Amino acid sequence: MKQRSNGFLAIWAMRIIFYLLVSSVGIIVLDILWKGLPSISLSFLLDSPRRSGAEGGIFPAIVGTVYLVTGAIAAALPLGIASAVYLSEYAKQGLFTRWVRFAIITLAGVPSVVFGLFGLGLFVIFLKFGASVLAGSLTLACMILPTIIVASEEALQAVPRELREASLALGATRWQTIWRSVLPYSVSGIMTGSILGIGRAAGETAPILLTAAAFFLPNLPQSPFDQVMALPYHLYILATQHPEAAKVRGMQYGTALVLLVLVLGINMAAILLRGRFRKKYRW
DSSP, X not given: OHHHHHHHHHHHHHHHHHHHHHHHHHHHHHHHHHHHGGGOOHHHHHSOEETTTTEEOOHHHHHHHHHHHHHHHHHHHHHHHHHHHIIIIISOOSHHHHHHHHHHHHHHTSXXXXXXXXXXXXXXXXXXXXXXXXXXXXXXXXXXXXXXXXXXXHHHHHSOHHHHHHHHHTTOOHHHHIIIIIHHHHHHHHHHHHHHHHHHHHHOOXXXXXXXXXXXXXXXXXXXXXXXXOHHHHHHHHHHTOTTTTTTHHHHXXXXXXXXXXXXXXXHHHHHHHHHHHHHSOO
């Protein structure tokens, strides 16, 4: 009887915590919608900023955010999947691989500003990329790489061992087994890690603050070595550093709403893609 009572209390405690979290997120989203929607217009979305961002639109910041996220995923996803395949399928399991996994998990929890300082030292100063789209994308790629590796390795390990053994028994090589039998059935889990990485890369300010972002650029970048505007940094400046912060309050909420919709849209596209792979490859 006592155990049933304790279980009942635990379930209700978790339910209350869940409702509080959902309610808090819902209040924040509704507040952004309520105060940001009046600022949304075609001119706001398609025009360049004027008067140091006090007027005009945020089109360069939208494009810059897409550039940075696309570059980060393009760099991190192949490297993350390759690392996960090696750790899961090729590496000899022992003390060394356990330490490598521990290091990867530790890196996943490192604050983003540390990755920003790392990118500043390596890509901006040492490799002399300067503050640019390339340096910012590679810094974001380093930041999301541990998350992709962990999620990809877990997805690979979830594929039944019997599937590998059957493929090898039919005469396939190990690489053919991985490419044709293991990866297709683990792609939905790999996409989950990618979705988490996309959300984090799109919303971070500290890494791009030190490696890529500029507050006011009326034109789009012409090469990977140009600086770029980005929605998180633009929002940060409008909210904390702009001399007319009270006057641009509507632009702050409008920028936050666009960033929220952009991240949600990218995540939804990735989720739909994951769903297609999940329906196609089932075991």
